[in-house]
Amino acid sequence: MAEQQPQNFLEVEVKLAVDESTGMPDLTQLPGVEEIAGTREHNLSAVYYDTKDLRLTRSKITLRRRTGGADDGWHMKLPQGSARKEVRMPLDDPAQVPEALRAQVRAIVRTEELTPVAQVDNRRVEITLAGEDGPVAEFCDDHVTAWSLLPGGERTNWREWEIELTDALAGTEEGNTLIEQASSFLIAAGARKSSSPSKLATALGDAVKTAPLPPHMQGSLDDDSPAAAVVSSLSKQRDAIVDWEPRVRADEWDSVHQLRVSTREMRSLLETFEGILEGEELGRLEDELKHAAGVLGVARDAEVVEERFAELLDSDESGLIDDAARAHIAGDMRRDYNDAHAEIIAMLDSDRFMDLLDSIDALLADPPIAAGDESKKEEKKQSKEVLYDHLKRGYKKLRKRHEKVGEHYYDTDLPLHEREDYVHDVRKAAKKLRYSAVAAQDAGLKAGRLAKACKRLQSQLGDFQDAVTSRDRIERLANEARERGEDTFAYGMLYQRELARGEEALRGYDDTVREVRKAFKKVKP
Structure with a gap:
């Protein structure tokens, strides 16, 4: 029974x-x-x-x-x-x-x-x-x-x-x-x-x-050390993962997105602050977090596209979307999401995910602090200086990726998706820099303005990427409709709308990047 x-x-x-x-x-x-x-x-x-x-x-x-x-x-x-x-x-x-x-x-x-x-x-x-x-x-x-x-x-x-x-x-x-x-x-x-x-x-x-303490509560570091600041940020993301996991099971609104954000933020912190923490286990942990975020991402993309499709249908005044196209546009993404959510539940129930959570707790209990000549040099610096050096590397990566956008995005000889990938790379760099700025701010570095500027850039480019993702799904639906022998005019119309919405999302992009540059200059170790 x-x-x-x-x-x-x-x-x-x-x-x-x-x-x-x-x-x-x-x-x-x-x-x-x-x-x-x-x-x-x-x-x-x-x-x-x-x-x-x-x-x-x-x-x-x-x-x-x-x-x-x-x-x-x-x-x-x-x-x-x-x-x-x-x-x-x-x-x-x-x-x-x-x-x-x-x-x-x-x-x-x-x-x-x-x-x-x-x-x-x-x-x-x-x-x-x-x-x-x-x-x-x-x-x-x-x-x-x-x-x-x-x-x-x-x-x-x-x-x-x-x-x-x-x-x-x-x-x-x-x-x-x-x-x-x-x-x-x-x-x-x-x-x-x-x-x-x-x-x-x-x-x-x-x-x-x-009673003994749970593993993740057993660690203890000097509060003034760079490692303590990083571990504190990792601990917050660990708690967020544990908090959002049952909400994802219950399919609460925005829960998939928030759990995905937490896993990606933890992975980003591990990558960004390599050199403060080190060891082979970090690489394995980053891979496992990437896998979890990937499974969550399938459902999240379906969720975002479904919301955008609903908005497109509700705002249509042309009367040119036929009933068959409307039914598929409204219903197919819901089925995609339900299938993807079932895959998430299977992941959450897996030994692999339990091992990931245990590995995170083990890291917090005994952080693998870098040893050797490089760490000795960093020990001579103040904690804020060490964290500033990592922020500086993150900012340089963002700036270089932004330069590639300027060089390639408007080069129409390149395929559209290749040009859009350059923009997506800037978003990923902005996201990592934002996470790093938050960690540095928690350690006392005046990086709050930088974190906010990166968040605005990340949000702007996120809107652009959502339009790209939606456009790709519309193309897939159009191909499926064509195979069924249905009229695909409505899909082409919606595709063009998403193309325009993507361009609209990029309006003011250079100004937003400029705000990140100004904010970084205000950060002092």
Whole structure:
């Protein structure tokens, strides 16, 4: 039998600590609450799961198996802005974490075993609060007994009040107002802000300190060294990759693009700062990041082209796009994207991708800092000077590629795609220089203006490249339509529009490059 699909809920709540002797307030005095719609008592028991190095807990994620109450089952809670997303699955196998939940945190957990780390038993009085149009929130009076299952863990008892919005109000302005007013009301009634973010955190207590750190948190470098600045930037991209991976699985908007950006930025940093970090492992890591970005790129290109096709169709006033062409233009790219997204999921589930994540963590835990005569020379320089030298090399590469654009782009004796590739090379150089400038800025170098100028250039040339990619897909669709015996006039018309949009994207290109040059001159070691 196929595993059931998880159910997703948005959890918006506030938890407050309260003494055992504190009396219950009149909850109908809460703004927006007209009556008590029901009261129930539950005896809840939850076993929380995590890796031995508490990867979920450190990521503010909880995974529990709970019995008792109306929502028996497996529950996973993940951060989502100021709220949390709760994912639930039934207790088909109480001894086995459902694969659908494990997939949500695969990039964090990897192949590590998930085992019990705490048990939380709770005698709960649950009160349904209703307004004029029905239930608005659940108020819970919890009497908790918890055991930390970590080495040195202890038994703990406490009481807390919790108020959680119903699904209808969660994420709404009305619901946010109710939560704020309820928090103030309950504090006035004798509660206080809790010093712990969750029942699990309270249950684990100081025993958390006995757990080993995950690999990526184990490294330690001199904060003033060039390597520390580079590793800090790499660490940010590592966290971004791990954060975007489950969103790509869920096919959230822009998630494929953001995961691809993170993998490419990490690869670019490794290439740009070669000489600060070194070793054969860096080359292998760059190749693996390139592979991942390539798989993501197929779906991203389909996504971009689909958006551009929709815009072209919506803005067409000619009336010359026939129904057959419109159907293929609107539908074929969606099928391309769905196929490419399936390939991404296969990649994310692969041992190869897990090995890539492990390799990144190993690098952060023990950075391969350059050794030898060259590094000794750099050790004598200030960190900012070392990073400036790498920025300078990146800027020179951009400038040389820009010169080739001036030399070849308007040479109509060359094939169109060859001329366009020169422009694309400038974009890639601008992207690398931007990533390097951000890393240098984090280390204290005044490179913020350079990063912004490179971002503008990268964006401008990105619009140009999107037009090129879209044009190529239109040509492919036209060839397929011709093979089916269909009229291809509409495709030619759209091709010409994208050609014009590409030229429009390049308007002011020289001025944008000039801004990069001015910004680089302002950077001083």
